[in-house]
Amino acid sequence: MTSPLSPAARAALALELLAIDPLGLGGVWIRARSGPTRDALLDRASALPLPLRRLPPDAGDDALSGGTDLGATLAAGGLVRRPGLLSTHAALIVPMAERVRPRCAARLGQALDRRAVCLLALDEGDAAEEALPTALADRLPIAVFLDGVRPADLPPARDAQAARARLAEVRHDSGALQELTLASTALGISSLRAPLAALAAARAHAAHAGRDALAAEDLRVAVELTLVHRAEAAPQDDAPPSTASEPETEDDRDPHDDASGKQSETLTEAARAALPPGLLAQLSAARAARMARGSGSGGTKQGGRRGRPLPARPGRPDGSARIDIVATLRAAAPWQTIRRRDAQDDRAIHVRPRDIRLRRHEEHADRLLVFVVDASGSAAMARLAQAKGAVELLLSEAYSRRDHVALVAFRGASAEVLLSPTRSLVSTKRQLAELPGGGGTPLAAGLQVAATLAAQASGRGMTPSFALLTDGRANISLDGRPDRAAASADAQRVAATLRRHGWPALVIDTGRRPAPALRTLAGTLDAHYLPLPHADAATMSRALAATLDG
């Protein structure tokens, strides 16, 4: 079998195929740090038969879909609209694509569905924390990874003009469709956009190679380019998928003994060979992180959130508020005829100070409830199940209050953020179901992680509060040593740091007998102490709600 493409060849080929069929393919996901290789690759985007634009990182909706052109409106004295980046067919470079807000991603996704744009999404995310929004990841057909590729590695660019002309002539039969669908199913990809993307890539590749019908080679390259990075489960990997969310991969993986089965097997084989070692793990980590972040109305909303807009008010611009230009123009508009007559000059538009309208927003700090849950061996599994139940109950109630919930679990030697601030019940349930138990009790580490999370959240305008659920037998110190005394001291130290922020907290003692050490810790934290030896999920949730609302 032919060996898989090298990352450099893959990147170059991706750009060439894109130059052949930019709108049909829709774009490429370039996962790389900024650097000369990426620049060299982007230089090749000039071969695209579309105007090349760059999406400003702060692009608002009017930048995307057009809006009032203020300067021209004032000069002309009539409404002048400015076209947005998505108003005409274009190739759009999206820098820092991993930070694109979900709302903007949704707009771009809709444009991709209309086949109106070709995106070059530059994803600079670190493997686990940040990843492309799903709205884009699902629609971008080709992923390119430039780690360790030097500019000199890129093969020389080829002209796409002739191939572009040939594209319409490329024929394909339904056998090819079937093989690509089977291959994507075998790779555990549930989205039906994947096989369509593969087909577009295969056609472009055939045109690229100068063929007028799809050959096996085209299908192989297409699978490698478009399906590999979406793979949910490595093909023929017998380990069951870790989550219950993808049951279909099990069903679909049964071998197809019809004639086409063989071909699609070869295709998945090729896909598997093309998987860079560790990539699948990396991608699924990114997916998990994305899930944990709950993106959407959860994690990112508070960032750019300036509260809900209120009607603009008359006022003087004093630097503290922004002028609402459209409202100002509206206020001035009815007077234009009279003012023009009175002023007797031919300024296009007459705005008086009393027309000035200022923007107002109702700031509304979101509350964040950080659950710090003891998942150690000493906190019996039953307790853990109850803690999970309490978190879910609270979350479902939190929705009406627009609260966010985050989950930190500590066990073994360290603590981790299982759920970044989110409001999504779906992702919470998923994360909670997977929360494992057992090991030591690194209480201090748990508090430290929670403190970091809370500090980040408050930086984004949220008001954090804590609920610590533990039996209080800290036995792992901050540096990971099993040392009971040091562990307690560390916990006290971190608690004292936490207290300085003045975040409200609640300590729930889940042990069989109330632990005095935990009461002391609660004192240090300035937290309510709640021994709940026989608490169930409902009691716990009521107690939490009562304490934190008070």
Place this chain on the structure above:
Amino acid sequence: MTQPFPFSAIVGQDEMKQAMILTAVDPRIGGVLVFGDRGTGKSTAVRALAALLPKIDQIEGCPVNSARLSDCPGWAEVKSKRRVERPMPVIDLPLGATEDRVTGALDIERALTRGETAFEPGLLARANRGYLYIDEVNLLEDHIVDLLLDVAQSGENVVEREGLSIRHPARFVLVGSGNPEEGELRPQLLDRFGLSVEVESPREVEQRIEVIRRRDAYERNPADFAKTWNAEDARLRRRIVTARDAVARIETPEQTLRDCAELCLALGTDGLRGELTLLRAARALAAFDGAAVVERAHLRAVAAPALRHRLRRDPLDEAGSGARVARTVDGLFGAFRTAAE
């Protein structure tokens, strides 16, 4: 406008298609919410529906698509008296839409050039008597959601600002789609959708291949592809039109009302909206099926979409709320009586 994908060519997704057809039969059912995986054809179905629906009659140039001249709002200054036929409006509400664009606002151009205070109608006006479609509805800004809730409730859009005092009818079927993993919908908005369906990618390989085959045929030649499905779409359209006339004549036996009430009580749905929607949807389905009487089989078929989003959340219940509805229906009506009903 590009040729939309034909509605009847959508493979599978029967619950979603049925829900959309029911709202076309009886718009008072009040909208469809489609939640599900990416790449399952949510938006495709909505666009297809627009092309499928029968045309409406309206006064030429009326900004709110009025059927009669007397219904045209005064501010619109409608000059023509002619009635014209036009496709059912299916208006997109883009995510970033400003309040002004949704409700309508002062017409700046006319204000600046002619010094007149005139109203420029927004998306709500254009959606009157038609459909309002919100893709990624769970990412919609809160203040736009509030606005929609109010209008969807009252059927009227009221604009009181900048010296304007305007009201116009805004009755539309709300269609929303989204992916629940990206955030959830406020319960208040959830309640405004009459039906709620969950879609997922087809799990059978043959079905998946068929989806890809049709999509590919469509993309290669939209016009030809539409032609092959024309007859099917037309048949569906005729059935919808017939059902629309029939829906008022459908008999509702006492027993069906009792079934509705018992089902909603057993599920603990809030308020009476659940019962009403359930009954309307069942009646629309009976009309679509050409039946004369609403029966249990109809209730059973629409129970999940009409009720699943009205249940109190029970996060500890691992099965989805659709499964809970099905369980309760089976408990009340008996599990294996579908054929006998």
